[in-house]
Amino acid sequence: MKHLIAPSMLASDFSNLESEIKMINKSEADWLHLDIMDGEFVPNISFGIPVVQAISQHTNKPLDVHLMIQKPERYIEDFKNAGANIITIHFEACTHLHRTINLIKKEGMKAGVAINPHTSPNVLADILIDLDLVCIMSVNPGFGGQFFIENTYRKVTLLNNLKKECNSNAIIQIDGGVDINNAKKLIQCGANVLVAGSSVFKSKNPLQTIQELKNIN
Numbered sequence: 001m002k003h004l005i006a007p008s009m010l011a012s013d014f015s016n017l018e019s020e021i022k023m024i025n026k027s028e029a030d031w032l033h034l035d036i037m038d039g040e041f042v043p044n045i046s047f048g049i050p051v052v053q054a055i056s057q058h059t060n061k062p063l064d065v066h067l068m069i070q071k072p073e074r075y076i077e078d079f080k081n082a083g084a085n086i087i088t089i090h091f092e093a094c095t096h097l098h099r100t101i102n103l104i105k106k107e108g109m110k111a112g113v114a115i116n117p118h119t120s121p122n123v124l125a126d127i128l129i130d131l132d133l134v135c136i137m138s139v140n141p142g143f144g145g146q147f148f149i150e151n152t153y154r155k156v157t158l159l160n161n162l163k164k165e166c167n168s169n170a171i172i173q174i175d176g177g178v179d180i181n182n183a184k185k186l187i188q189c190g191a192n193v194l195v196a197g198s199s200v201f202k203s204k205n206p207l208q209t210i211q212e213l214k215n216i217n
C-alpha cells in the first residue's frame with residue numbers, strides 16, 4: 001500500500017485550531033493524529049474528549065486517536081461519540097488488551113496497539129491477528145518535538161516478519177520525531193503510516209512538507 005501521512009495536532013497552534021484544521025483539510029494528509037495524554041501514563045496532559053469532538057466538526061479526514069492514558073477501556077465509547085475513527089491504546093497501559101481491542105472494533109472503529117521504545121514487537125504475537133494497526137513509538141510518549149530513536153528501523157523489520165508469521169494484516173504506524181530525513185528509510189523497512197507533528201507544523205510551509213512526505217517513493 002502507498003504510505004499514509006497523519007499530521008499530529010499536538011504540534012499545531014492551539015489558539016488557531018480552526019485554521020490549522022482547514023490547512024490540513026486542503027493538504028494531502030490522510031488522517032489527523034490526535035494525542036490524548038492523562039498526566040499518569042505519560043508525564044504530560046494534552047487535551048480530551050470535547051476537543052476531539054470540536055475538531056471532528058471541522059474535518060472529514062479520519063481521526064486517528066492515540067490514547068496515552070491508563071485503563072483506556074473506560075473512555076472508548078466517549079471517543080467514539082466524539083468522532084474517533086481509529087483508536088490506538090498502549091500495550092503498557094492496558095491489562096485486558098484483547099477485551100479492549102474487541103470493544104473498539106465492536107464500536108465500529110479501527111483498533112490499534114502502540115508500543116513504547118523499550119517494548120519488543122514480539123509481545124504482540126498473540127494479538128496481532130486481531131489488530132488493524134500497530135504503532136511503534138519512535139520517541140518516549142508524552143511530548144512532541146523529540147529526537148527519533150534509531151532502533152525503530154530494526155523494530156519495523158521485526159514486526160513485518162512477525163506479521164507474516166501470524167498472518168496479520170495490521171498496518172504499521174511510526175510515531176515520534178518523523179521527518180523528511182528518516183521517512184524514506186522507514187517506508188523501505190515497511191512502515192505504512194507516518195505520524196508527523198513538529199516536522200509539519202513547525203516548518204515554513206506545512207502544506208508543502210506534507211506533500212513532500214506523501215511523495216516519498
Ligand code: DX5
Binds near residue numbers: 199
Ligand atoms: C508523542 C506523540 C506524538 C507526537 C509526535 O507522545 O504520541 O504523536 O505528537 O510529534 P513529533 O512529530 O513532533 O515528534
Ligand code: ZN
Binds near residue numbers: 034175
Ligand atoms: Zn501520537
